[in-house]
Amino acid sequence: ANSMDRVISLLENMYENPMTTQQIAELMDFDLRQSDYYFNAGRYLGLFEKNADDGQKVVSLTALGNRIFRLNYKKRQLKLVELILEHRIFADFFDVMMETGEVPDKKEIADEMRALHVCNEGQVARRASSVAGWLKWIGNLMKL
Template identity: 35%
Template sequence: MAINCAFHAGMIADILDAEIDKVFHTVSGRMSAGRFDFSINSLSSNSPYLLEVNNSQCEIDAGFETEEYFLIVEAKMYGVEDFLIRQLYYPYRLWSSKVHKKVLVALMTFSNSTNQFSFFLYDFENLSDYNSIRLIQQKNYIISPEEITRDDISEVFNSVKVVCEPDVTFPQADDFNRVVDLLTLLYENDLTKDEITTKYQFTARQTNYYTDAGRYLGLVDKIKNSGSKEITFCLTEEGRSLMNKKHKSKILSLIQRILKYPVFYKTFEMTLQTGEIPQKDKVSEIMSSLNYGDKTKNRRFQTVRSWIKWIWNMCSD
């Protein structure tokens, strides 16, 4: 689990400004939040709501202690643009009433694409005010994998055997890091469409776009339950094999899967020739030469450019 890796690599100790052998992993799991009152802002008026919590459940991914601090960590195995404050506030209130040391809370995110751990350290300025949360520190860490060089990427490009487009909707998923994050989620568990939408803070349409991207690459399978009609997504055998690989091999395998399709191959080839990622008109010309319709070109050219940009972003030199 990423949080254990962060602990043993010394990231938690660095955040708490402590020696690694002076930091202890003491708490995790589901527990009662106890009883407390708090205020929360109203969106419709200037008067806050006063709420009472009576033994509601909360879950702590990990709690770490030093002599001075108790740090509660909420961990996400993907990048987030927003999160539910409750996931930090309820554990904060619980442990503020139990320990006499300073309680800190942190959101940790991990990107399987970049190997980056990001920590957002928060404090609540007013114990009883849900909205008094403030960011006090943000730190990024990378456990350096084998570097991916231009020569590595060129070797993949030169070895690619271009294949016909699959019988799956052409992808409309502009952030390839989120495609990788989705693969990470599915590596842990098969998920329904609704679970992906909720866990990943997607809209239903975004869930369709990003699961279609995984299916386009041959890494995700879509299964419809004949009885309930519920749709579940899982990794294919190729997807699970790829996600089992070490970081460098995994990224190069993803690059190979992107470049084996004609539009990505030709766009990348043009990038090698010109030294820059082609603009919309050039990508549209490539798509026209491959008999893509106007509707596909207008909606998908940005995905082509974004995925090619992601390939180069994986390069260390």
């Protein structure tokens, strides 16, 4: 889930319109496995949840996700940045980014993820790529 823009797009599309992971995959034009990645990214930030509805799992916005959706653009983006930076791996590398002006490379991120025991070894490379993508998104916001 490297693209924060896609997480935001899901936030916008699921407002008052819960979706199955199949519907998410169709909307975003990717396979079913990827829809789980983006659901989990939104869940990590406290935006999305899964519930049973008529015997199938449906993804919807949490109360926090609904509140964030209703914010104006600038406040929404700032709140998303705040949610991201609540997680140490992002906060630490945001500080590095502010000092260097560069998004850290994925190897450096992966090494720090291992040191912090953020996830298991099989997920490190994928998650390091997501961390880099989200940090890049934050960096691009700061250029606006």
